[in-house]
Amino acid sequence: KVVARSWTSGPSAASTACTYSTSCAPWRRSTPTCWSSSACTRRSSSTRKNPAALAAAVERYGVRHPVLDDPELDMWQQYAARAWPTLAVIDPEGYVVATMAGEGHAEGLARLVDELVATHEAKGTLHRGDGPYVPPAEPETALRFPGKAIALDGGNLLVSDSARHSLVELAPDGETLVRRIGSGVRGRADGPAGAAAFAEPQGLCRLPEHVAEVAGYDVVVADTVNHLLRGVRLATGEVVTVAGTGRQWRSTVDDHAHDSLSVDLSSPWDLAWYDDKVIVAMAGIHQLWWFDPIRRTAGMYAGTTVEALRDGPLAEAWLAQPSGLAVSADGARLWVADSETSAVRYVENGVLGTAVGQGLFDFGHVDGPADRALLQHPLGVCALPDGSVLIADTYNGAVRRFDPATGLVSTVAGGLAEPSDLVLTADGGVLVVESAAHRLARLAPGALSAVGASTVDGPRHRTERKPTEVAAGEVTLDVVFTPAPGQKLDETYGPSTRLVVSASPPELLLEGAGTGTELSRRLVVDGSVAGGVLQVTAQAATCDADAEHAACHLTRQDWGVPVRVVEGAPARLPLVLRGLDA
Known part of the structure; x- marks a missing residue:
């Protein structure tokens, strides 16, 4: 018996049950698209308890199977789940025949499902049919669930149009379409702008001019679901693969340099030029990696693959789905949006530290001293010239600001639809990638001033997992x-x-x-x-x-x-x- 609040896209006699979150990279990789009869329950947070947020996630990722809205984790507890994602395979007679945690089960699931289909067709207990879900019509917008953005020469903007599997160049107004790079169809293909294919691209990094001249491309793209880094020549829009094999990383931690086209990656989410390399937020394995476009090598930079919050030397520190990167104006500090710990972290002098955030299970919307302030699943950061950092506080629908000089966190803007990134424009303004609204939004003049900011003392939340x-x-x-x-x-x-x-x-x-x-x-x-x-x-x-x-x-x-x-x-x-x- 399944007890929860409601179904999104209708109930089903499910063959696979899984637990996930509305932005969990491992869940998205663990449920191959060939299985339409899956029922999923999501892990809890303030926003994840909002049915509208769940419906938006279903739309964003093109989910076609039924999704059970389980904000109180009732189904989670019934299946004794201890990991995200957890999958339980249920046969047509309602018996649990296998349970799996983590990733790497696709081949095994396929074999098991084939066996179950053959067995229950022979027994007459298998009933086939289409699901009741009809996806909503796409909005007529230039962008659809955009992920990240960077400024280009002349004031234009390059945006990862994630749900349309392409890159979009916009005029300085943030609205006028200049060109699209990528066919717009999910896939993996190098070549001219109109023929190249991506799969949910996210982060973008403009290479320094002297590096771009040697590398042969200007922008590096985190092609997230393809587990690749791609290079783009801005003059022509041509796309080339520069790192990754397309296979997901499932190996052991090492400190070696690898040939960039021979090493496996895992859901690269954002990129930044720091320490004379491209630093990669490798969300899928809770690490930072580095990529050298000139030597064409790549390797691990920080993290052990353990998902948690622990500061220390880069090789010993823990992260949790790092999703946003930005470099301070003086180049000394790398800011990291560590989404699953609802934290802002930083790299400096070979050490990973925490500026804001308490850990995996503490989140909210609280301003004030950084050691008390709370965020909720931030996906982006933007370093300002004065040394402070703006935070795309995604699940609070807000832009926050942390000032290291005062140690204070404030709220700059609210009421946004899942902001996922911020970009500083040539005129000193700030554009917010408002992902769930399919647009870029400009912060109001004066929002960055002390007068424009506000102090919010909102709710504090803690996800209590029964020990x-x-x-x-x-x-x-x-x-x-x-x-x-x-x-x-x-x-x-x-x-x-x-x-x-x-x-x-x-x-x-x-x-x-x-x-x-x-x-x-x-x-x-x-x-x-x-x-x-x-x-x-x-x-x-x-x-x-x-x-x-x-x-x-x-x-x-x-x-x-x-x-x-x-x-x-x-x-x-x-x-x-x-x-x-x-």
Whole structure:
């Protein structure tokens, strides 16, 4: 029985149930378009509890399957989900036949669904039919769910027209169409402006002139859903792939430089020229990467792939779906909109710090001292000449400002429709990419002055995930993984599985932290610590059993599991990567 508020696009006898958020990159990658009979429930936040926001997300991403509006996480709790995304496969008779967390399940899902279709067609329990959903008509606008924008020479603007899979050049008024780069049809193709194809492009970065001359292109584009970086020659509009293979990254963290066209990427979301490189907000794996257009190499810059908020040296810090980048006027600081922690972070002198934000589960609209201020899923940042930074506070529908000189956060503008980026124009004005309104909006004159800003003391929210009770002393952590039908664990090049465990606070674990190759781990929990969060990363390598045409697959997931230490609680903690817990 499914209990929640309502359905978006109508109910269905679902074959796949999943949990996601209205902007969750992993969910969008985990549900291939070939499965139309899926029912999804979304994770909670203030805006995510708004039915209109959910409907907009369904429209933005072209979702055709039914979506269950589950703001109180009722379905989440019924399916004992502990990770985003979580998928449960339900057969036509209503039985859960598999549960999967994280990404990398597409091949296995396809095989499992094929088996279920054959089985239930033979039994007569499979009923086919079209869904009831009819998508709304597209608005007659130059842009449709635009993502990011940059200023060009002469005052024109280049905008990523994400839902139309193209780039749009606009006149300085932010409205008049100059040209479109890309066919407007989702795809992956290099070539002339009219033939090139993108898939939901987002970030844009104008290269310094001396770099562009050597590289042979002027602008780098984050081709998000294609997992690519593309180069654009502004004179002709020609598009060329400059980084990525088109495969999603599912490997191990390293500090190596890789050939840019041989390395896999994962949902690159924004770009900025910093530290003599293009820095990439790699939202899909919670990291920052770098790309060198001259040497044609790429590699990891910051983050471990753990989704959380932790400051420190770049290689040790944690991020959570970084989605916006901007460089300070003096070039010393890289600002980062870290969307899932509702935070503004910064890179300076080899260290990642936090300016505003509390973590994954604290958000709201509160101005004042930065250590108390709250944002809600910011997607963009814009550095101002005076050293302050503007924030596209997306789910609050606002533009916020943080001034490092005073340590204060204020609200510059409100009532916006999911602002996703800001761009400083040649005349000193600011344009806001108002994504859900399909337009660029100009901030009112004087909005950036002290008089124009306001101080909002709005609601504070905390997403309370019910902690898992664990016993003090020895606890067995079991990551459940069963290879998909037609696959087997692949130990050709060494151990097929890997498990990384850490804790926050570190004192929570007396033993068991670290990296190993077994998916079962003995932990020793300190009974004097009331609780905390266990950070668990697991991956499993499989290959097809058909030796002649075997393909390799890597399944990976990060969990942040809140735990409470209780005397007499279970001494086993199961996490399902794929399969069913016995």
